[in-house]
Amino acid sequence: MQHFKRAVSQNLKLPTGGPIGWLVKELIFMRTNDVVEVQTAKLLNIQPHHRVLEVGFGPGVGLKEALGYIGKDGPGKVYGLELSPQMVHVATKRLQPYIASGQLQLTLGDVMKLPYPDNSMDGIFHVNCFYFWDDLHQGCRELYRVLSPGGSVATAMNRTVVEKSVERGLNSYARHTDPQEYMKALEKAGFVGFREEEIGEGKNKMYGYTASKEGKDSSP
């Protein structure tokens, strides 16, 4: 049992594949977290001209949702950044047509050092991710740096699901899961305009968190 719990926890923090990794992807990322990804992308109010980044995209459910807002002919583009080579591989396979058309760019990397220029994104989102970052403050500073003035950052969280997974020893690498701690780190990094709102319906009720970088939206 301990081995199983450790393998699930490992595959939540940094998915590596194998039979348990496959189960985590199919049952948790694709069939539990999918609603959270959809709600988070919605919070960003993505427009067809936006450049949108998702950090820690897993198999790419949220990326696909963001691509839907940008549309086929929109001038916007979606970027994905992942620490797990396995998830980059899975999402590359699932979203190949979008990559081939230039609408989507996936990169292996760490939120601690984002490989994008300053002020290059109109919106950034992440789901079930911030509590794994080695340094929450450094991660938030990086989000702030690459976000353009007037842009927003969004995440959503089903706290019951996350807290239960930690209690049961199935998410033992999750640290600082309190969203207030995350919001404080965003504030310290320079973000303003914080919102915490209840979103979703029924058993999919959750909380959404947004903040923005001060300034006027300069995108076309």
Ligand SMILES: C[S@@+](CC[C@H](N)C(=O)[O-])C[C@H]1O[C@@H](n2cnc3c(N)ncnc32)[C@H](O)[C@@H]1O
């Ligand atoms: C629990 S999974 C969530 C995947 C997906 N967002 C979802 O909600 O189903 C966390 C993901 O964040 C990625 N991740 C963890 N730390 C990261 C970091 N420092 N930079 C980028 N991605 C990271 C992991 O590789 C993993 O795919």
